[in-house]
Amino acid sequence: MAQRQSFQIGTGAFIVLGFAALGYLATQTTSLANYRQGASYDIKARFTNVGQLKLRAPVKVAGVRIGSVSEVKLEPDKLDALVTMSIDKRFNKIPDDSAASIFTSGLLGDQYVALNPGGSPDVLKNGDEVVLTQSSMQLEELIGKYLVGQGDAGKTGDKKAESPPPSNDKK
Amino acid sequence: MNATPRALSPLTSGLAQIGACGIFLLQTLRALPRSLRYLRETVRQVFFVGAMSLVIIMTCGLFVGMVLGLQLYHTLSIFGGTAALGTVVALSLYRELGPVVTALLFAGRAGTSITAEIGLMRATDQLDAMEMMAVDPMAYVVAPRFLAGIIAMPLLACTFNALGILGAHLVGVAWLGLDNGTFWSNMTANVDVWDDVINGVWKSTAFGAVCTLIATFQGYTTPPTSEGVAYATTRTVVFSSIATLAIDFVMTAFLM
Numbered sequence: 001m002a003q004r005q006s007f008q009i010g011t012g013a014f015i016v017l018g019f020a021a022l023g024y025l026a027t028q029t030t031s032l033a034n035y036r037q038g039a040s041y042d043i044k045a046r047f048t049n050v051g052q053l054k055l056r057a058p059v060k061v062a063g064v065r066i067g068s069v070s071e072v073k074l075e076p077d078k079l080d081a082l083v084t085m086s087i088d089k090r091f092n093k094i095p096d097d098s099a100a101s102i103f104t105s106g107l108l109g110d111q112y113v114a115l116n117p118g119g120s121p122d123v124l125k126n127g128d129e130v131v132l133t134q135s136s137m138q139l140e141e142l143i144g145k146y147l148v149g150q151g152d153a154g155k156t157g158d159k160k161a162e163s164p165p166p167s168n169d170k171k
Numbered sequence: 172m173n174a175t176p177r178a179l180s181p182l183t184s185g186l187a188q189i190g191a192c193g194i195f196l197l198q199t200l201r202a203l204p205r206s207l208r209y210l211r212e213t214v215r216q217v218f219f220v221g222a223m224s225l226v227i228i229m230t231c232g233l234f235v236g237m238v239l240g241l242q243l244y245h246t247l248s249i250f251g252g253t254a255a256l257g258t259v260v261a262l263s264l265y266r267e268l269g270p271v272v273t274a275l276l277f278a279g280r281a282g283t284s285i286t287a288e289i290g291l292m293r294a295t296d297q298l299d300a301m302e303m304m305a306v307d308p309m310a311y312v313v314a315p316r317f318l319a320g321i322i323a324m325p326l327l328a329c330t331f332n333a334l335g336i337l338g339a340h341l342v343g344v345a346w347l348g349l350d351n352g353t354f355w356s357n358m359t360a361n362v363d364v365w366d367d368v369i370n371g372v373w374k375s376t377a378f379g380a381v382c383t384l385i386a387t388f389q390g391y392t393t394p395p396t397s398e399g400v401a402y403a404t405t406r407t408v409v410f411s412s413i414a415t416l417a418i419d420f421v422m423t424a425f426l427m
Contacts, residue, residue, distance in 0.1 A: 007218040014222035018326020021333040022372070029261055029336060029355075030362040058360075110360075 031056060040067060040086040041126040045100040050081040051111055051136030053102055058112045059085045066091045069113060085113060087124075095120040096128060102136035111136060195388045198309055199317050205307060206314030213315040220281035220316070220383075221323030225330065227280050228273060232331035235272060236338025239263065243339075244347050256349060257358035260339040265367045269332040271419050274378035277324060278411035282386035285316050286407040289390025290400035298391075313387045317380070324379025325372045332371070370426050377418060382411045 050072055059067040067087035075082050087094070097118030104111050115130070124130070206213065239260045247253045289312060292298050298308045336358075343349040362368070386407045393403035 007215055010222045011214050011218040014218065014225060014323075015326060017225070018221075018323075018329055021329035022326070022368070024333055025265070025329060025336075026364050026368050029358050030364045030368060031359060 039089040041089060041092070042070065042084055042086050043094075043124050043126075043128050043130060045083050045085070045113070045130040045133050046075070046078070046080040047083060047100075047102060047133050047135045048080060049135040049138065050083060051102055051104075051138060053083065053111045053113070053136065057110060059087060059115065060112055061091070061094070061115045061117060063114075066115075083113065092123060094124045096122045096124050096130075097132065098124070098130060099132035099134065100130040101134035104137070191392065192384070192388050195391065196384055199313055199384065199387070202307060202309035202314040203318065205310040206318065209311050209315055212311065213318050216315045216319035217322055220277070220285070220319050221327060224277060224280045224323070224327060227276055228327045228331050229334050231272065231276055232269075232334030233338040235268060235331075236260065236264065236335030236340075237342045238338075239268070239335065240339035240342030240347075244343060244349070253343075253349060254353045254357055256339070256343045257354040258361040260343075261336060261358045261362045262367060264332045264335045264339075265362065265371045267419070267423075269328045269335065270371050270375040270378055271415060273324065273328040273331045273375060274382055274415040275412055277320075277327065277379070278382050278386070278408050278415070281320070281323075282382050282407045282411050283404050285383065285386040286390040286393070286404045287400060289313070289316075289387060290393040290403050293391065293393055294395040294397070294400055296395075308391075313391060316387055317383050320379040320383025320386075321376060322379075324382070325375045328371060328375035373426065374419065374422050377422060378415050381414050381418060385411045385414060 053069060053072060055069055055072065057069045058065045059069065067085055069083055070086045071082075071084040073082055074080070083100075094115060095118040097120040099116040099118065101114050101116065102111055103114050118132075240256065243259050244253055244256055247256060247259070289298075292308075292312065298312065301308045301311060340354060344351050344354055389403040389407045389410070390400075393399045
């Protein structure tokens with residue numbers, strides 16, 4: 001009986017250790033660790049182009065994470081991208097004239113939404129929309145504009161180079 | 172005497188082996204409900220193939236993590252991306268290295284001993300003696316080991332992963348001076364529970380089933396001689412390793 005007891009204890013310890021390892025991997029080393037425990041509220045913003053903005057991308061104010069993107073969808077009638085962000089309840093004093101922009105962390109990093117606080121005394125509440133938005137900067141588009149601009153300048157002289165580049169940069 | 176031409180005989184014997192293994196799998200699955208009577212035996216096998224493998228799994232996990240930390244730090248520093256060390260280590264461990272290396276170690280540590288044990292039972296007529304006593308060896312010997320392999324392998328793989336992360340953290344943060352917060356925050360930002368962690372758990376469950384199936388099959392069908400048991404043990408390691416890597420490719424293609 002004593003031996004049977006010892007292997008049962010060993011098996012139990014092994015199983016507990018295995019599940020503890022699984023729990024540790026699942027909660028401490030994955031994006032689950034970033035899910036807020038506390039309550040949150042949703043705000044919306046429209047962008048003409050969200051670039052590579054993904055679900056659960058961070059929402060930052062002054063570079064500090066205050067929430068995450070919970071939904072990205074296309075508005076069927078306006079053909080705008082509607083981004084829903086859930087913001088931590090603790091940060092409930094964001095002025096309603098704040099501006100939302102999509103930035104890239106680093107040159108090639110992930111994209112995130114930056115909220116630039118305005119000065120209005122009214123604050124954003126659950127379901128409110130951020131009106132001032134700036135779409136994501138498309139690196140390819142910038143390069144394309146630059147190249148096209150250069151090419152035209154070379155071919156047709158100064159007159160064309162000063163005018164905005166031709167509309168073939170539209171995606 | 173044999174109708175098949177000589178040149179084809181390796182092919183046909185290989186096919187026969189695969190077929191016999193498939194039938195053996197069905198028999199094992201059919202014996203699983205009956206083996207629930209021998210729950211104590213299953214627990215004993217979980218202890219034997221799982222808990223007793225912990226030392227080798229944990230040691231190897233730690234070293235694999237440390238090597239990954241060193242190698243990837245070196246490679247990432249070429250591109251100035253050492254901040255991604257935690258992410259890359261975690262993803263490669265969870266998705267590939269953890270399940271696969273655990274399965275290979277498991278085949279060497281537990282698979283061989285299962286084969287040798289059942290093979291010796293066969294060689295010393297213990298399996299026949301059980302049948303004489305109306306104890307089904309499939310339900311009493313094979314099924315508990317099969318079940319134990321399926322239970323133990325994911326847990327071993329998770330332990331391996333956890334120790335691997337620890338090893339990479341040791342090398343990256345404590346030794347090479349990477350920032351602790353960067354290491355963890357990049358990892359938590361880019362590793363997903365379902366896509367990465369649970370994906371690896373599914374893989375290792377499948378490897379556990381395959382490795383123990385091969386081990387029990389080789390032991391059960393071994394020629395009852397000492398040479399036969401020796402060959403069966405070797406075949407267990409060879410076939411388990413091949414099957415693990417092949418199934419890994421297929422599962423990666425489907426689970427991606």
